[in-house]
Amino acid sequence: MSDVYARLTGQDQAVALLRKAVAGERHSMSHAWLFTGPPGSGRSVAALAFAAALQCEFGGCGECKSCQEIVGEEHVTHPDVMWVKTDTLSIGVERARELAMAAQQRPVMGRYRIIVISEADLLTDRAADALLKSLEEPASRCIWLLCAPTKSDVIVTVRSRCRFIELVLPAPAAIAQLLREREGVEPQLAAWAARVCGGHIGRAKVLATSEEARSRRTQVLAIPPRLDSLLAALEAAEALVGIAKSDSEAQSKQEGDKRERNMNRLLGLDDSKPLPRFAQAQFKHLEEQQKLRGKRLQRNSLDVALTELTNWFRDVLAIQTDAKAPLVNQELQGQLDEYAARSTANATIGKLDAILACRTALAQNVTPLLATQALMISLI
Numbered sequence: 001m002s003d004v005y006a007r008l009t010g011q012d013q014a015v016a017l018l019r020k021a022v023a024g025e026r027h028s029m030s031h032a033w034l035f036t037g038p039p040g041s042g043r044s045v046a047a048l049a050f051a052a053a054l055q056c057e058f059g060g061c062g063e064c065k066s067c068q069e070i071v072g073e074e075h076v077t078h079p080d081v082m083w084v085k086t087d088t089l090s091i092g093v094e095r096a097r098e099l100a101m102a103a104q105q106r107p108v109m110g111r112y113r114i115i116v117i118s119e120a121d122l123l124t125d126r127a128a129d130a131l132l133k134s135l136e137e138p139a140s141r142c143i144w145l146l147c148a149p150t151k152s153d154v155i156v157t158v159r160s161r162c163r164f165i166e167l168v169l170p171a172p173a174a175i176a177q178l179l180r181e182r183e184g185v186e187p188q189l190a191a192w193a194a195r196v197c198g199g200h201i202g203r204a205k206v207l208a209t210s211e212e213a214r215s216r217r218t219q220v221l222a223i224p225p226r227l228d229s230l231l232a233a234l235e236a237a238e239a240l241v242g243i244a245k246s247d248s249e250a251q252s253k254q255e256g257d258k259r260e261r262n263m264n265r266l267l268g269l270d271d272s273k274p275l276p277r278f279a280q281a282q283f284k285h286l287e288e289q290q291k292l293r294g295k296r297l298q299r300n301s302l303d304v305a306l307t308e309l310t311n312w313f314r315d316v317l318a319i320q321t322d323a324k325a326p327l328v329n330q331e332l333q334g335q336l337d338e339y340a341a342r343s344t345a346n347a348t349i350g351k352l353d354a355i356l357a358c359r360t361a362l363a364q365n366v367t368p369l370l371a372t373q374a375l376m377i378s379l380i
Contacts, residue, residue: 003060003061003062004049004052004053004056004060004061004062004067004070004071005018005019005046005049005053005060006062007042007045007049007071008042008045008046008049009042009170009174009175009178009201010168010169010170010171010174010175011041011042011046011167011168011170013168014046014165014166014167015046017165018046018049018050018053018165019053019059019060021050022050022053022054022059022060023059030162030163031135031138031142031143031144032135032138032143032144032145032146032161032162032163033047033050033143033144033145033146033162033163033164033165034120034146034147034148034151034154034159034162034163034164034165035047035145035146035147035148035165035167036147036148036149036150036151036153036164036165036166036167037149037166037167037168037169038149038167038168038169038199038200039149039200040169040197040198040199040200040201040202040203040204041167041168041169041170041199042167042201043118043147043148043149043167044116044118044147046165046167047116047118047145047146047147048070048071048076048081048083048116049071050145050165051070051078051081051114051116051143051145052066052067052070052071054110054111054112054114054143055067055070055078055080055081055110055111055112055114066078066109066110069081076116078109078110079108079109079110080107080108080109080110080112080113080114081110081114081116082099082102082113082114082115082116083116083118084099084115084116084117084118085118085119086119086122087296088295088296089122089295089296089299089365090122090123090124090127091117091119091122091123091124091127092124092126092127093124093126093127093129093130095127096123096126096127096128096130096131097130099115099117099131099134100130100131100133100134102115103115103134103138103139103142103144104134104139104142106139106141107141111141112141112142112143113139113141113142113143114142114143114144114145115142115143115144115145116145116147117144117145117146117147118147119147119148120146120147120148120153120154120158121148121149121153121154123154123155123158125155128154128155128157128158129157131144131158132157132158132161135158135161135162136161144162146158146162151164169198169199169200170199170201172191172194172195172199173194175190175193175194175197175199175201175204176190176191176193176194177190178201179193179194179204179205179208183205183208183209185208185209189208190208192207192331193205193207193208195328195330196217196311196328196329198307198311198328203304212250213247216243216246216247216305217308219239219243220240220243220305220308220309221308221309221312221329221332223236223239223240223309223376224309224312224313224339224379225335225338225339227376227379227380228380229380230377230380232380233373233376233377233379233380234373234376234377236376237369237372237373237375237376238369240302240305240372240376241302241368241369241372243301243305244298244301244302244304244305244368245298245301247301247304247305248297248298248300248301251297251301252297298368299362299368302362302368302372303359303362306355306358306359309355310352310355311328311329312328312329312332312336313348313351313352313355314328314352315327315328315329315332315336316336316339316340316343316348317345317348317349317352319336319337319340320340320343320344320345320348321345350378351378351379354375354378354379355375357374357375357378358371358372358374358375361374
């Protein structure tokens with residue numbers, strides 16, 4: 001890595017603004033920043049790159065010990081950078097108070113005390129209120145970096161104290177190039193993954209490198225043409241929840257194994273030997289945390305499936321309205337044409353609205369199976 005911003009694909013304007021701030025141009029620096037952009041645009045990547053550049057003696061070289069401790073490891077290990085990421089569905093007031101206290105501490109090694117909240121949209125109203133004083137009367141060497149999909153996802157009293165960095169979805173060509181050069185993906189597969197990922201680089205990497213992920217996507221896209229009865233709808237709902245569960249369990253195992261390896265490395269343990277008594281409590285806590293992630297991961301996996309269905313019906317709508325935009329699912333042209341011919345544009349819009357309503361229900365903690373059953377019945 002030659003630069004901390006190297007992983008930010010297609011974000012030239014945002015990177016230019018961040019470079020100016022680090023260089024110290026007049027009015028370009030702030031004590032609080034809000035990074036916004038669609039899922040997959042790289043909000044957290046940008047925030048961590050900015051944190052590294054602020055701490056780096058050379059403005060973000062990507063090679064020094066400070067940069068590597070922030071952007072070069074699996075987890076942030078720099079003593080003056082707090083990486084806040086929740087495993088639950090919200091960030092509560094107690095956690096916010098802890099962060100406000102941490103903001104008062106002076107840097108240990110770096111130039112700043114930096115707190116990065118990767119999902120500021122999950123702050124409860126009470127939690128956001130608990131952060132206000134720290135944002136209104138910031139400690140002299142503390143910088144807050146908040147990340148959220150849009151400005152409106154963050155309570156107005158918080159976002160009004162922030163300077164904004166807006167990220168965009170990278171173009172498919174840029175994503176395909178990244179997959180070829182950094183992941184070694186063959187060109188045809190890279191182009192396909194870049195086209196169907198919806199601009200989400202992380203999703204593109206998964207699709208390009210995992211045959212299981214591609215298989216799950218195929219199963220999701222096979223659902224709409226089969227919805228011809230109430231029984232079929234109920235079976236499809238159960239199948240969709242099952243696909244999401246399978247996906248989340250695979251992610252959970254991968255993350256759990258990675259965290260165990262990191263814990264073993266930090267404690268100097270050997271995988272081949274029995275777990276010593278002093279480490280048992282740490283691993284029990286790690287196991288409990290992993291269970292908490294399960295619900296969040298399943299909801300995220302279900303959201304990915306709903307995104308695939310949304311793209312499928314948008315393709316149908318494009319055909320019905322004779323839009324000139326290229327189809328996301330070009331390889332399913334025949335299936336899409338057949339479905340579009342036996343429906344109407346108004347009906348398709350209603351089905352897109354039903355997917356949005358399902359997302360809203362899931363965000364309000366409606367049971368996944370109940371939410372998807374209601375959706376599938378609406379898609380008949």
